[in-house]
Amino acid sequence: MKTQDLIDQFGLTAAAGKAGIDREIAGGYCGDLLSEVMANAPIGCVWMTIQVHQNIVAVAVLREMAAIVLAMDNQPDLETCEKADREKIPILLYNGSSYELAGKLYAAGIVNETADE
Amino acid sequence: MAALKKSFQLKSRDFIHAGEASISVQNMLKQIGIESALIRRVAICAYEGEMNAVMHGENGSFRIEVNTDKIILDISDEGPGIEDIAKAMEKGFSTASEEYREMGFGAGMGLPNMETHSDRLDIESEKGQGTRVVMRFSLSPGSRENKTGQSA
Known part of the structure; x- marks a missing residue:
């Protein structure tokens, strides 16, 4: 599933970074502590958080995430x-x-493969 | 092969640019074809070190060096220093302000993350004298993928 499909299927709104919406989603992660997400989020995942400040973008880039x-x-x-x-x-x-x-x-089949390291 | 070096200045509390040095390092390592699992370890350490220097330090500097057999991240600042390094290494211990905690920092995971994901972590610090954190990552012959820099 790609980020665009996620938007279409679950009624999400894209607020920014629309140039990246054709990336394939390789898992999911929930977290609001940046160091914890940085260490544990799967590569290529979609990250669900309530943090809204700009440092979430660096975490997403460094974990090669599909979307926040x-x-x-x-x-x-x-x-x-x-x-x-x-x-x-x-x-x-x-x-x-x-x-x-x-x-x-998860029900739509986005599950995490084994930990990356 | 000559050592590849790059350095960045880190400004105190500059959250607009915080993270950019780490992203730049990640791109550089991809370009020279370092294997992705190692890049991810370096990225975690670089990010934690960079954020620490931005949040707690003054006049931070961030250097990376890639040699034939290792990658070295050397991050230093002229901040308040670490009073008790052993204590700072404990998971969950943090001196971060309430403001930083609300931003999702200060979980006391930064230094433990750096220790876990580097092959060697050295911290030099004294109260009032700033902090220097040096992380080393071994490069085995297999750590480099082909020259195209493609990662899985």
């Missing part, structure tokens, strides 16, 4: 959008919780 989803109707900072556009990391908005979306993604 801001759950619970959280809105990204302006700087976050600018950075996401520059790095082609889609920032998607979802009005439900990370838990709810993670369940839907």
Whole structure:
């Protein structure tokens, strides 16, 4: 499944980084502590978080993520959008919780393969 | 092969540019064809070191050197220093402010992450004298993929 399919199927809105929406999704991760996500999120995943500041983009780039989803109707900072556009990391908005979306993604077949290291 | 070096200045509390040195290092390692699993380890360490210097330090500097047999990340700052390094290495220990914690930092995972993902971590610090963190990663002959720099 690609990020564009995710948007279409689950009613997400792309707030930024639209140039990157044709990437294949290789798993999912939920987390709001950046060091924890940095160390454990699967490469190529879609990351569900409530953090909205610009440093989430660097984490996504370094973990080669497919997209970031801001759950619970959280809105990204302006700087976050600018950075996401520059790095082609889609920032998607979802009005439900990370838990709810993670369940839907799992049911749709987005599961994590073995840990990358 | 001559050593490849790159260095960056890190500004205190500059969250607009924070992370860019690490991303640049990641791109550089991809270009020279370092294997992806190693790049990911370096990226974790680079990011943690960079964020620490930006959040806690003053006049930070970030250097990377790639030799034939190792990659060295050398990150230093003129910040407040670490009072008790052993304590700082404990998982969950953090001196981060409430503001940084709200941003998702300060979970006390930075230094433990650096220790786990590097082959060797050396910290020199003294209270009021700044901090220098040096991380080394062994490069075995198999650590380099073909010259095209394609990663899996």
